[in-house]
Amino acid sequence: MTNFVLVAGAWLGSWAWNDVLPDLRADGHAVHPLTLSGLADKQGVAAGQQTHVEDIVDYVERLDLHDVVLVGHSYSGIPAGQAAERIGDRLARVVFVDSNVPADGESFVSGWPEGRPRIEAAIAANDGFWPPPTAADFAGQGLGDEEIARIVAGAAPHPGATLTEPAVLRGPLGSLPATYIKCLLDGAEPSGDVAALLKGDRWELVTMETGHWPMFSRPRELARVLLDAAGTGR
Template structure:
């Protein structure tokens, strides 16, 4: 018999797993929802010094008390940290670790590194130093979110109102040290089979993970290990409340090793490093700090297009985005048609880096406009993929020299739970004050679901405010189609988008 140890996320106890545990038991499996120290509600306060190690000890004791040959540890959100810590102490007992809508902690990371709610650090600073007999020597207690605040921890899509009410009512204060103590990962954990369950209403699905594998992030090649597999659930961050039956079925399949496996790339070149869809001539290129200028054969100041890559892109990635074939291809094509093409390396290395990346883009634009070969009053900005969120600043208050804004397979609204300031990085909202700024939007037919939703929301907002948005579709196109789909529709889409952007610069 397989025994499932179900580890809850922050502020919650074993009660959050009740329906899932019942479904697992009906199937003949064992189910053991864990309530970690201090997380049982008002009658179970955290004692002095309660931290991550305390919660790891809780799980080790629970595992030691089980009479089952196969133990599957399921960690939701924060719960993956004590789950991994316990697995490192009892690797011979664990047959699989399930990451339920949570990230991949690294050795030495505190759980806070993966907490999505950007307000948590502020709340922790207020909790720090509280004693009151609860946090004691180990720091304070982090109060649970307000009833409305749960949405900042992750999408509540699909959760019935009564379940949301119960979530808010039964939530317990979280001992601050459980979030700030570093996780120490034993090397043996890497040999235990693992499953990722991705909740697609809250973030990326399997296709997005496959795309990230090729970017050079040292965390992602391990995801092609044959011991690692994946499932998707079309729901939000709380599948035990929104889809308990579906989650129980997925956990049973995970225990049997039935998930989707990501194969290593077949082409020695990652998708983003394959040739550009158009054969464009070389252009003279000059590099200044984070910016490359691809210069046309022309006299006098010329209009310029600044190409802003997506991400996150790991800092170790080589080559860096301004040398990727798609961006050099677009920039050289712009130069061949008489405009300056500028490619930029900005520091969007993590989803928490949008503020820093936005400043890099603003600095790049200043540098481009100041170049004497550029007509600083005729500039277009062109955003790609995850860089789409960076367009919000320019849509909200377009400067007079910005003649056009383009976006290709863009992310146009931050996914639920991302540590992104939605007041600064929400293009669909910013569009309301964009006036008649021309927007050229290229979308692909086979888009990643999480991006497709944001694009549709953007177009709905554009209709409401009568924004000047031109849509260019790529039939059969994939995300990153310029180096993936060498098809006639792909070539036509690149050409049409470029000529539309340059037309707005010349008018």
């Protein structure tokens, strides 16, 4: 039995995976959607980037999970990539869903050279939090009005320190068994750092004809991709 540990991106919590869970469980696997500190039902908890790494590692170790497929969406690819290293042989595979990936000594905003001043200014103007997007920010991402309304209603301000603190890698990210899911409505090609990792023999690329939030726009297709990535699909 595979243990899927699902970590949603900025502003979101475990609730974001609700439409993906049934198909994973129907295939006989244990599914663990995880809310990171400072978000959703954990609002008010102080968090930096390493807090989020520890959230994931502590969860896996506390429940003594093995055969873990660790899934990080968007921002959460950064803490998930670091946590994947630290859980050792408990890890079966790490899956990055249209996500950022960690680089040692670099932060989330490091990968946004043009947008970095804007993000940092937004954090400074909102008491240390990155404010959630508005409905207009989801245009062109394959989402219906109902899905957009759900995301906007459930989104919480994101702890700014998690975006500006640097990642800490203990080894080369390319040595991890990994799948990268590229959502094509959010850009036809992976970023340069991801493209370089995909040249290695331990990383594979899967594409989806949808936008950046496939757990809302194509949840059943995403579940099937996750099962295939884990080698458990039927």
